[in-house]
Amino acid sequence: MVPKLFCLVSSSDDLALLPALAEAGVDGFQVRDKSATTRELVELTRVVRGSVEMYDATVVVNDRVDVALAAGAAGVHLGADDLPVREARRIAPRLLIGATCRDREQVAAAAHDGADYAGFGPLFATQSKSGLPDPFGLGALAAAHGVLPLIGIGGIDAVRAGGARAAGAHGVAVIGGLWRQPDPLVAAKELVTAVA
Numbered sequence: 001m002v003p004k005l006f007c008l009v010s011s012s013d014d015l016a017l018l019p020a021l022a023e024a025g026v027d028g029f030q031v032r033d034k035s036a037t038t039r040e041l042v043e044l045t046r047v048v049r050g051s052v053e054m055y056d057a058t059v060v061v062n063d064r065v066d067v068a069l070a071a072g073a074a075g076v077h078l079g080a081d082d083l084p085v086r087e088a089r090r091i092a093p094r095l096l097i098g099a100t101c102r103d104r105e106q107v108a109a110a111a112h113d114g115a116d117y118a119g120f121g122p123l124f125a126t127q128s129k130s131g132l133p134d135p136f137g138l139g140a141l142a143a144a145h146g147v148l149p150l151i152g153i154g155g156i157d158a159v160r161a162g163g164a165r166a167a168g169a170h171g172v173a174v175i176g177g178l179w180r181q182p183d184p185l186v187a188a189k190e191l192v193t194a195v196a
């Protein structure tokens with residue numbers, strides 16, 4: 001099952017909060033730490049898994065099929081510079097695979113190659129990643145709806161999460177809308193309600 005609310009996690013985040021986030025209904029955690037070594041990433045993934053497994057939350061690893069397999073994660077999220085979805089599916093037939101997509105054609109290609117969901121964005125301006133195309137908003141998401149479950153990403157807060165759902169998104173993925181809020185647990189609860 002594809003989660004409805006992915007919380008992106010790096011080692012600089014408050015990992016002690018993860019069980020409370022999962023208990024509040026955050027059903028997906030994506031380990032995304034661009035500065036970690038491979039070994040640190042495996043260890044971080046194990047820590048995240050251990051923190052949320054009693055809540056049945058799904059843990060995926062960003063970028064790295066090898067780390068996802070080594071650490072026993074349920075899935076992997078792949079972007080344009082990562083292992084192609086087709087190759088990932090070939091070597092990891094049981095992993096949940098997400099693919100970054102920016103339009104309907106890319107979603108169709110990802111589905112053809114074996115992806116389970118598409119990370120679709122940036123929907124809105126984001127402070128969390130540079131070098132992205134201009135945000136393309138909910139209209140583009142609505143136009144891409146219907147091929148794969150879409151996970152909206154980029155500048156998502158609870159209000160925008162509700163809008164993304166109304167436009168056809170299966171769910172959303174969040175960094176700043178959770179980790180840069182005064183109370184991340186309160187923000188998580190609002191996001192959970194918005195995607196329900």
Ligand SMILES: Cc1ncc(COP(=O)(O)OP(=O)(O)O)c(N)n1
Pocket residue numbers: 006030032062063077078079080082098099100118119120121129151153173
């Ligand atoms: C759910 C989701 N969607 C999109 C992304 C972006 O992934 P990618 O294009 O690989 O960029 P980085 O996250 O690696 O910077 C994502 N992580 N999750």
Ligand SMILES: Cc1ncsc1CCOP(=O)(O)O
Pocket residue numbers: 121122123125126127128129132153154155156173174175176177
């Ligand atoms: C990794 C990524 N890819 C597209 S937007 C984004 C960052 C999302 O972070 P935030 O939720 O803080 O906008």
